[in-house]
Amino acid sequence: MNQSENTNIYSFKLFDFHFVNVNPACTTIPSPRSGHRILCTARYIYLYGGYNPSLNPPTCQDIWKFNFATRKWKRCAENQNIPNEVTSIAAVRRKHELLVFGGTAVPFGFRCSNKLHSFHVNDKTESFSTYRISGKSPQSMYGQAMVLHKNLLYVIGGTDGFTFTCDIHRVNLNKDVKVWKQMYKTSRITVDNCEDNAPYEPEGRYRHEVGFDGNNIFLIGGGTSCKSYNLTEIPIFNIASRTWRRETSIAVANGELSYPQPRKCHGLVQFKSGNKNYVYIVCGLGDEGALNDLWRLQLSTLQWTLIKNPVLPKGLYFHATALSYHGKMYIFGGINGSRDLKRTNDIYCAWMYIPKLSEICWEAVLYYIGYKNVTKTILRQLKVPERFINRLS
Template identity: 40%
Template sequence: TRLNLKTLVWEIVYVCRGVGEYEPTGRYRHEVGFDNRNIYILGGGTAMSAFDFVDIPVFSLEKQIWYPQRTVRDTVKGIPQPRRCHGAVQINTESGIQVFIAGGHDGENVFDDLWRLDLKTFQWTYFDKCRLPFPIYFHAAAASPEGRLYIFGGICSSNDNDVRRSNCMYSTWLCIPKLSEMCWEAVLHYSPHIVKCKSDDLINIGLPRHYVQRLGNNNPPTNREQ
């Protein structure tokens, strides 16, 4: 289904009736990637199973058909293990759209890994040195336009006897950030009180307006020229 955000009207785009050659099996807690032409279904499962990432179900918005897309293995770790309840985000890079998946579980195992799927080459990349602090699933994931990943909440597990809900937030860069972003992070780190300052005062001392606006404080900058 599709929701028109102007009219708030729902529209049925396609209904799987089991007659199409490549219609995917019903599932829940899957994630999606999108490149403005196709919708890519990533994982998910049922109460008893989890789907893999070898052949990804793809829906073409233009042709209104489903088809499978074979993915390319990471040279060392291969392909992510089947899972549901994972987190996924995507970012735009100079080389194209990249989708990242993190955590999740398959009904028995809980994961703490991070993977990247390039939607141009369909190559999987495993990040051995960028694992989650602990295995987690049912968490929320988001990415900033600049390419920073945020993971919040979820159900975490360090072993079979230690399962608990989390209210922690973790973040990492998914790409090499711009120097200006590094500088802004340093400002926030060394001057946490900055959120209490008036926007115009921050602009007057030389901070770029678009960074000041990120603070979202109660004193928005005026429209006068800097």
């Protein structure tokens, strides 16, 4: 076994974000970007799309994967027909599919999409395709959010660059003939000017995130081109009644009552522990600039908890987040808090909950071997179970 590059003792910590070094053996890595999305499988982070005005062209029409164990990037789907509308897309994972919807090209808003694309991944093949869906499709927009529940895919909100909506559409992906169904149509009446007896409707928005408890969609933040919405009152859409309501969340008591600052372009991950659904939000763009904090919201009680502030070296927005199968949040890219609006291709990660002991042991083994040295041969010499060895690319 090669000499370990780590002399410190490994320790497990919750909510402790650290920088993830990329293996120097990588000959190419993704360019710095914003407005992209990432999703996790058991082995990889998958990266889709994005934007960087210093590139030519500025839109990132590419798909990459990053192996957790070896820390190597590899470009995927190089010969696939990736569309131009790859900025501010929405994305979710469905079994072996990475689903991406909407998005915009440059100039923003003048070229938008309402197509649903699938990047299918398994142990042997990777393929990119576009779903054929009939019915009343969502408007071509960007900055939407998505929820997947029992093969029902919900698309929420978005903008065409001029108007902002809270429209909701749904499609059943298990049907042979797939049809869009409009669940809610924004009336264009805002909260500020609607009549007292009118049904509640949240203000239209983009770059929001959503939580889901099986019955309700929780709208978390978002905004318009000049405004970020607060996180004090949470708009909630019931999928059975197809109606919106709003509920006041519970502030965290740290000497005095406080809520997360209003924000858009933030990151969110969700997981369930027992009968409790939690969402974590990290960083984002507030009214006064880039934010640098981590908050938790319990959906059943709407109780906020401030986990950490600051969490990263600088504030960040237009980044992408995803939760691994085993409870680690990953952050990739975005615009940092500096005045030059610099985009980044940095990776950070932190545990959001305590995983199985075997996962902690696996992480410790990789820590002591060193990601530059890890091979299947070394792991087999150490009698590491094959299910972990198979995570190497």
